[in-house]
């Protein structure tokens with residue numbers, strides 16, 4: 001079973017275990033990581049089969065640790081102050097103290113809220129992440145970013161992850177058995193982050209990473225346990241290698257640093273945050289990031305920083321992973337664009353107005369904006385595998401980026 005150690009810059013280290021059937025061992029893995037709780041709050045995702053929460057709880061009760069389980073809904077609208085407060089209250093009702101811990105058995109959404117709860121309850125207690133989606137295994141559960149979304153006012157689009165902290169988990173346990181119940185679309189979602197990692201590091205880390213990711217994707221979509229564990233372990237290592245030297249995303253643009261992990265996200269978050277029309281399904285994080293990577297690649301192409309081959313290779317890899325490379329539906333039918341295009345004028349030319357409005361929204365909401373300047377991550381070079389930060393990108397590049405994904 002692969003075990004990685006995330007060595008934090010000037011801070012402690014924490015282990016990440018990846019394997020099959022690990023939930024039953026979480027209590028002993030916690031002890032090995034230096035935790036000695038008397039009580040734990042287990043925050044479980046309502047869509048994760050209850051047997052997993054039982055196995056996890058049993059590993060602690062067998063050692064005489066008291067476990068209380070709080071089952072919550074994981075969704076972006078629930079990634080809120082209300083959910084955070086429910087976790088605080090449960091922790092307080094349980095009288096958790098600084099030696100105790102909060103466990104997250106869920107994906108990235110609720111996992112981020114649990115991380116924020118662990119970071120703020122009694123000014124910070126230990127959090128243990130047991131990710132149950134591929135995205136959370138390869139990305140959200142490691143790196144220490146915690147968050148809730150902010151709904152500024154009724155009708156306005158929610159601002160993703162606006163409120164949060166940096167609080168590293170004490171331990172991460174990825175049990176690939178949890179992924180058996182995950183809908184296939186959510187496997188694809190997780191693969192979006194793996195494609196992102198391959199776009200960032202294939203050249204520097206290993207030229208074969210791109211090909212290895214390509215080889216593993218079909219196996220992962222068939223839920224091959226070995227392929228899942230291999231992909232998760234290598235992607236955790238990549239994320240750690242980028243995030244750990246720059247834990248608070250303060251590296252200068254030229255160095256890239258942790259900001260590089262936002263490849264596809266600057267554009268994707270805008271799409272993800274648009275208010276939906278009634279009855280329309282939300283755009284998942286992975287699909288939004290996939291579209292964001294296509295957009296960012298076109299921005300790179302428009303600025304002459306990468307070749308058409310890079311754009312094609314990125315799009316081919318996304319398609320292999322079952323991800324969209326263009327928004328298929330009519331955007332105006334899917335999303336309520338009124339708040340974006342206000343005041344809406346009759347006979348509005350969407351093809352011109354929409355890219356500009358989306359860029360405006362990106363500038364207004366993106367957390368990487370420094371000194372009022374937008375910073376985007378784009379691929380560079382003749383083949384996929386290297387990206388860089390571009391500050392204040394030209395308007396024509398942003399226009400080309402949005403045009404490439406809009407119908």
Ligand SMILES: NC(=O)c1ccc[n+]([C@@H]2O[C@H](COP(=O)([O-])OP(=O)(O)OC[C@H]3O[C@@H](n4cnc5c(N)ncnc54)[C@H](O)[C@@H]3O)[C@@H](O)[C@H]2O)c1
Nearest residue numbers: 047074107108109132133135136139140145178181182285
């Ligand atoms: N902290 C970070 O560094 C970081 C990184 C990437 C993404 N994120 C965040 O992660 C979130 C997306 O996470 P996600 O893709 O894991 O989605 P998610 O947590 O929203 O889960 C998606 C759906 O799958 C269900 N689910 C979870 N595990 C399941 C299982 N094993 N079987 C069946 N259903 C299951 C959930 O209940 C939910 O309905 C976003 O909010 C994003 O901002 C955070």
Ligand SMILES: [Zn+2]
Nearest residue numbers: 193265285289
């Ligand atoms: Zn992401």
